[in-house]
Amino acid sequence: MKTLKSEDFKVTKTIKLKNIPTFIIVETSEKKKEKELQKIREKLSKVQDRMYAHNKYGVLICLQGMDTAGKDSLIREVFKEFNARGVVVHSFKTPSSNELEHDFLWRHYIALPEKGKFSVFNRTHYENVLITKVHPEYIMNENIPSIDSLDDVNEDFWENRFESINAFEKHVALNGVIIMKFFLHLSKEEQRQRLLRRLETEKHNWKFSPADLAERQLWDKYQNCYQDILNKTSKEHAPWFVIPADNKETARYIVAKTILDELNKYEFHYPELEDEVKDNIKMYHDKLSSEK
Template identity: 45%
Template sequence: MTATKANISPQFKELSITQAQKVKLNKHPSDYKAHEVKKAGKKKAHLIAGDILEQSRSALIAAHEKLWACKKYGVLIVLQGMDTAGKDGTIRHILSGINPQGCRVAGFKVPTTEEHSHSFLWRYQKEVPARGEVVIFNRSHYEDVLAVKVHPEYMEQLPEELSFKKNKKFWDSRYEDINAFEHHLARNGILVLKFFLHISKDEQKNRLLERLTLEEKYWKISPADLKERQFWDQYSAAYEDLLSQTGHEYAPWIIVPANDKKIARAIIANVIADAINGLAIDFPKLTTDAIQELKLAKVALEKEPNL
């Protein structure tokens, strides 16, 4: 059975992971084409990125109208990244202007008691998009091979013989479950796009310091964020493992250089717009009889006297 696949723009192919391969994050820049941006100048680069974002957002709005009208495909967008990577801002800038009837964001906090009593994918399965809908997972099922891997105490209560302590292939099994979940979605008309917002440790430090310096940004930070920074290397290793094992043509990862927020948003918007436009979507075609009926209704309406 074939599966829905993403049409990735040629200029961003180098950022995509579409098959099993060894991923090392230090081989992927967190600054997009730093030499070219430096040569153009940051101000000019931001102007270009702004134009691309606007064009891509307009293309996305138009594509979403067709997606919503024909209801053949759904779109799942997964956003992952270290703390301060820019997930919330990306959502705000990219989704501006999209019909809210067919678009929503699903955020996932610490699992509830009920959620922990089910399989780890249960709470995510409930939020997948319907056909015609775009859903963004702000953090996602990948937290169960990230935060849980770094902090095993977050693990749900599994039978001892199935736990990671007893099962050497525990994490490989989770990757298999995730791959099967996403493959199932793709085989049922759901376009799956996954973005890892890749920032450097120094950039995270700068963003944390900004939040600690500006009072209007205090609400964005908690002591837990600073504590988690101590686990940077462990999170990086966990990301490398999942990126290595869960990138496929039917559910590609895009490793987005995200040190510069404006450039990162332009890349993500462009990839999403191109991928949705690559689907076989269009406005529903009316029958000849239906068109004739509408024409007659128009004539009758025009004949009504004005009050």
């Protein structure tokens, strides 16, 4: 199987999404990819166990992508071997009335991982500079003092939001949160095919909404917004990775391997036993072994 490195997908300079492929050829079968993914899952579960015991870092995985990009199934397949106590998935939808009473980052801040654990954001704080940039009228729901009309939602407003996001991520990174952000890069044609399958397969009909077609008409606007996000917020402490997502199995493998590659840069270790306990391990063992 072709060797894929996390650095191959990392945003380290200004990019144009139209120049980045949504599909790459991996010269192997789907069965082989699943076996390789299984090996990575097992390695990740061991890293998770050490990180949990080490108890100094948390990991934040951010997933973004157009509708049908495969976020839900990716989460299911990549984190399948994780200890359930160590990973929490947050699916952020339209802000609730309570969430709107706080700043736009509040609901994300309180969902950050505890030390030793993973948080997976299925859609993220970037929705606020994505959905609201395509539909700026939604900003009015936030009741911001400086915003009296849509005329106030200008470029300065968006730049301030990007600055807030960058500051937020830098702050949490400095306090032990390892951040990895993945954009599942899907082609418009592949999205069309996936929406058709939702309509043609009865058990998947429930996933379809007429709103999907309305949002699809805004494809170019969304792509421009994503490109802006990737270029303005990919930092060394919080990098973006653009993952070709037209093939779900390949996308899952790349994301899993990228997470493993990035975490292998850290030295997670099990805590040392106190000297008194270490010196008496044989005695404790003999005592337990002699019990009837």
